[in-house]
Amino acid sequence: MNQSEQQRQRAYQRAAQAMQPRRPLFRNTVVAFLVGGLICVVGQLFLWLLRSRGLPPKEAVALTSGIMIFWGALLTGLGAYDNLGRIAGMGAALPITGFANSMTSPAMEYKREGYVLGVGARLFTVAGPVIVYGLVSASAVVLIRWLFLAR
Amino acid sequence: MPKWLGQQTVTFYQPPVVLSTASVVGPKEGEGPLGQYFDVVKGDRLLGQKSWELAEKMLCEEACDSAIKKAGLQPSDVDFFLAGDLLNQIITANFSAETLGVPFLGLFGACSTLAEGLALGAMLIDGGFASKVLVGCSSHHDTAERQYRYPTELGVQRPPTAQWTVTGAGAVLLGTSGPGPRITHATIGKVISMGIKDPSDLGSAMAPAAAETIWQHLQDAGRTPDYYDAIVTGDLGAVGHPLCRKLLSDRGVTMPESFNDCGLMIYDRAKQRVDAGGSGCGCSAVVFTGYLVARLIARQLTRLLLVPTGALFSPTSWQQGQAIPAVAHAVALEIPS
Numbered sequence A: 001m002n003q004s005e006q007q008r009q010r011a012y013q014r015a016a017q018a019m020q021p022r023r024p025l026f027r028n029t030v031v032a033f034l035v036g037g038l039i040c041v042v043g044q045l046f047l048w049l050l051r052s053r054g055l056p057p058k059e060a061v062a063l064t065s066g067i068m069i070f071w072g073a074l075l076t077g078l079g080a081y082d083n084l085g086r087i088a089g090m091g092a093a094l095p096i097t098g099f100a101n102s103m104t105s106p107a108m109e110y111k112r113e114g115y116v117l118g119v120g121a122r123l124f125t126v127a128g129p130v131i132v133y134g135l136v137s138a139s140a141v142v143l144i145r146w147l148f149l150a151r
Numbered sequence B: 001m002p003k004w005l006g007q008q009t010v011t012f013y014q015p016p017v018v019l020s021t022a023s024v025v026g027p028k029e030g031e032g033p034l035g036q037y038f039d040v041v042k043g044d045r046l047l048g049q050k051s052w053e054l055a056e057k058m059l060c061e062e063a064c065d066s067a068i069k070k071a072g073l074q075p076s077d078v079d080f081f082l083a084g085d086l087l088n089q090i091i092t093a094n095f096s097a098e099t100l101g102v103p104f105l106g107l108f109g110a111c112s113t114l115a116e117g118l119a120l121g122a123m124l125i126d127g128g129f130a131s132k133v134l135v136g137c138s139s140h141h142d143t144a145e146r147q148y149r150y151p152t153e154l155g156v157q158r159p160p161t162a163q164w165t166v167t168g169a170g171a172v173l174l175g176t177s178g179p180g181p182r183i184t185h186a187t188i189g190k191v192i193s194m195g196i197k198d199p200s201d202l203g204s205a206m207a208p209a210a211a212e213t214i215w216q217h218l219q220d221a222g223r224t225p226d227y228y229d230a231i232v233t234g235d236l237g238a239v240g241h242p243l244c245r246k247l248l249s250d251r252g253v254t255m256p257e258s259f260n261d262c263g264l265m266i267y268d269r270a271k272q273r274v275d276a277g278g279s280g281c282g283c284s285a286v287v288f289t290g291y292l293v294a295r296l297i298a299r300q301l302t303r304l305l306l307v308p309t310g311a312l313f314s315p316t317s318w319q320q321g322q323a324i325p326a327v328a329h330a331v332a333l334e335i336p337s
Helices: A003-019 A025-052 A057-077 A081-088 A096-113 A115-122 A127-149 B027-031 B052-070 B088-100 B110-126 B141-148 B202-221 B237-250 B281-297 B315-319
Strands: B009-011 B017-025 B080-084 B104-107 B133-139 B168-175 B182-187 B230-233 B303-307 B309-311 B326-328 B330-334
Touching: A003 B202, A003 B237, A025 A057, A025 A081, A057 A081, A057 A096, A081 A096, A096 A115, A096 A127, B009 B202, B017 B052, B017 B182, B017 B281, B052 B080, B052 B088, B052 B133, B052 B141, B052 B168, B052 B281, B080 B088, B080 B110, B088 B104, B088 B133, B104 B110, B110 B133, B110 B168, B110 B182, B110 B281, B110 B303, B110 B309, B110 B326, B110 B330, B133 B141, B133 B281, B168 B281, B182 B202, B202 B237, B202 B303, B202 B309, B202 B326, B202 B330, B230 B237, B230 B281, B281 B303
Parallel strands: B080 B104, B080 B133, B230 B303
Antiparallel strands: B009 B182, B017 B168, B133 B168, B182 B330, B303 B330, B309 B326
């Protein structure tokens, strides 16, 4: 590509950029905060309920996660969670219900290609990168801790 | 006599005629401002099928069947079937062709496929190679979502530049004579890339191709935009359409108010949550077969330039960092008064 062609493309990209509608960042942030917060409040209510029934803290936390995953998966199956995600963005994606959505939606979508080549092979299409880099960064943090802090 | 005009345009001496058209759409398209113009509006997007792909095939087959029946013909009367869609290996078109049993040529021009089909169909007919050609195009919101983006039930926030793939199929039956609109010219576009890499902003990627083809068509045919009652692009949407207008105005071509876009016409953007508008092969296909042809037949329009645009990328190409090239073809239609 010669230089004038590059300049022409850059000029066009700037013009296109100027035409782009702005993301409603303020609205998105507020809605993400409210919806994400609401999901966490629901989780907290379950946790209190389980604790009040005498479940030890560790078990109560684990069971709360299980309950929230169930709700995320159920709402995905009912076709509601994608609407919640569209409206609330990260507020719906970040809580554990969002993780449930990221696992359930590929399972539903790729079931049509069968349980091995579909569900089995593609279940982690969305959650895969999160898990991979979650593990990588956790390992890095542990390494740093082991090298500099633990002694 | 040569049928070649200028750089990229062909002209037809016995302009092929649109014998019949049919459009079948999903529920969202039926709720849009053009809902009343479509032949069939489906109540849901899965159509009782096992997969989105089978549902899209049903849309395509129904549109093709309906167009043939409307002309009072049988599939065996059709010489060639030209069709395409957005899916890998154009499976909707291939599988519909199997059902239809008509000699078939598969097309891929992404969302510009309708114009590619109309141009080639008209060439086959005016060239004397066929007397009846069926052109079919389809897209489906969910087949496109899962192929190009994410599983359909994943909760994702769409950027405001994103467009909504139309669930719908359109079919056009072309013949040699009749009272319908005729195809007078076709301008075949070049593939153009301006370095846009964002797959959720296809309007910006396609606008230069549309502007280039419209400009070239006007040059080749020796016309100004005023010659046409309407110039309609395929699916540039709310971002690409004003960009296309600006690119043309930079080259000294002022587009009239009537310059419109199928992607902006098919949905009510304020109410239907489609962000920048409609897209997909089905977008220009159903707006043309449902609405624009009806307006031509009612003589509310007498000269139409249809310019569907296609973004020629795949998930692999954009993930590997390649820019998104685009193409646009123009088809000129007139209805004899």
